[in-house]
Amino acid sequence: MANNNHVSIWVCPVCxxxxxxxCIGPEKNSEGTxxxxxxxxxxxxxxIAKEGYINLLLPxxxxxxxxxxxxxxxxxxxxxxxxGYYQPLSEKITELTSSHLGANSILLDSGCGxxxxxxxxxxxxxxxxxxxxxxxKEATKIAxxxxxxxxxxxxxxxxxxxxTNSIDCLLRIFAPGDNIEAARVLKKKxxxxxxxxxxxxxxxxxxxxxxxxxxxTPQEALDNFSxxxxxxxxxxxxxxxxxxxxxxxxxxxxxxxxxKTAQDNLNTLASLCTEIDFVIRxxxxxxxxxxxxxxxxx
Numbered sequence: 215m216a217n218n219n220h221v222s223i224w225v226c227p228v229c230x231x232x233x234x235x236x237c238i239g240p241e242k243n244s245e246g247t248x249x250x251x252x253x254x255x256x257x258x259x260x261x262i263a264k265e266g267y268i269n270l271l272l273p274x275x276x277x278x279x280x281x282x283x284x285x286x287x288x289x290x291x292x293x294x295x296x297x298g299y300y301q302p303l304s305e306k307i308t309e310l311t312s313s314h315l316g317a318n319s320i321l322l323d324s325g326c327g328x329x330x331x332x333x334x335x336x337x338x339x340x341x342x343x344x345x346x347x348x349x350x351k352e353a354t355k356i357a358x359x360x361x362x363x364x365x366x367x368x369x370x371x372x373x374x375x376x377x378t379n380s381i382d383c384l385l386r387i388f389a390p391g392d393n394i395e396a397a398r399v400l401k402k403k404x405x406x407x408x409x410x411x412x413x414x415x416x417x418x419x420x421x422x423x424x425x426x427x428x429x430x431t432p433q434e435a436l437d438n439f440s441x442x443x444x445x446x447x448x449x450x451x452x453x454x455x456x457x458x459x460x461x462x463x464x465x466x467x468x469x470x471x472x473x474k475t476a477q478d479n480l481n482t483l484a485s486l487c488t489e490i491d492f493v494i495r496x497x498x499x500x501x502x503x504x505x506x507x508x509x510x511x512x
Contacts, residue, residue: 221343223320223399224367226254227270227375233260267358267366270375271349282350288328291465292356294458295330303447303492304334307409310445310494311383314405317341319382322399324371325349325389329357332364347371374399383407397438397499405496406439412446412491416466419488422480423463423472430491439497447492456481 224233231254250262260268271281283291312335315321319342323332326346336344344364348354351368358366369375371391376399384396387409396406413429420427435441453459459480463469469477480486 221320222365223322223345223377223380224252224268224270224365225375225377226256226258226260227272227275227369227373228258229254229256231255232377263355263358265355265358266362267354267368269351270347270367270369272370275370275373280351282348283327283353284350285352287464287469288350288352288356290461292328292330294461294465297458299451299453299462300490302449303409303490304331306445306447306494307331307385307387307407308335308338310443310496311335311385311407312339314383314407314496315339315342316382318343320380321345321383321385322347322374322376322381323385323387324374324391324396325386326357326366327353327387329361329364329366331385331387332357332361336361336364345376347374371395385409393436393438400499403498405442405498406436408433408436408495408497410493410495412448412493414448414489415491416462416468417489417491419462419486420468422486423468423476433493433495436497438500440500441495442498443496445494447490447494449490450487451490452485452487454485456483459483459486462486 222233222235225231226233233252233254251259252268253259260270262268321342321344323346326332326348329346332344332346344361346357346364346366347369349368349370354366354368367375371389372395374395378398379401381399382401382404384400384404384406386406400406410433411430413432415430417427417429453462463477463480
């Protein structure tokens with residue numbers, strides 16, 4: 215990976231000034247060692263966790279005390295993905311992303327989870343600077359631990375604590391986000407790559423959980439962006455064993471949206487064959503539109 219010791223994109227979430235390189239803080243942590251911190255010129259400080267990430271999520275940006283995926287959901291996703299079930303998708307993401315990244319390019323994964331797709335990308339493209347955010351502290355903790363040369367923060371994808379015009383590629387994999395914010399942080403020739411479920415994604419699974427399963431609604435065009443490319447990744451997936459079927463449910467919105475009794479009924483299944491259907495869209499920001507909208511938002 216590129217040497218990113220001297221590269222930073224973080225800004226203070228309070229006053230929007232750039233955060234400086236880590237320095238030793240005045241207080242000791244629970245283990246009795248001095249804390250490292252990031253600081254802005256207004257002296258707002260943010261401690262660096264022992265795993266290496268920083269928490270840039272302000273209290274007013276939280277909808278719950280511990281937002282985002284829980285430790286159980288993160289663990290389930292990590293175990294499931296390690297079996298290679300989504301490897302075709304990961305390979306396509308790596309291929310498309312790499313085509314837009316030259317040496318020393320800066321990539322931000324907005325909603326990075328525990329870093330599965332970033333790990334695959336780094337194995338193929340090691341000369342870039344990796345940054346990731348997630349609203350889940352549990353997920354960010356794992357990503358920071360697994361990807362030592364990356365920079366990670368707990369942060370909101372709707373209020374990116376990121377410098378304007380600093381990103382070459384913004385990844386958004388099954389994650390929400392603010393399009394005006396995305397356009398703001400991207401460079402003029404930067405790209406936004408969005409991975410979302412296709413109409414038939416996990417349809418056979420949904421039929422087991424809903425009385426009336428419905429296809430995913432196609433994503434609408436993004437304001438402030440022009441579409442450069444669209445590709446699909448579709449295949450049949452066989453998941454064997456009740457444990458891994460449960461892990462699949464736990465790593466999707468189905469975990470929150472379906473009845474627990476219906477989920478428990480899946481424990482009787484020895485295997486599940488279902489559709490995998492993803493859509494990958496690549497966009498470029500229309501800067502004039504983005505700036506006009508950004509000024510209105512502020």
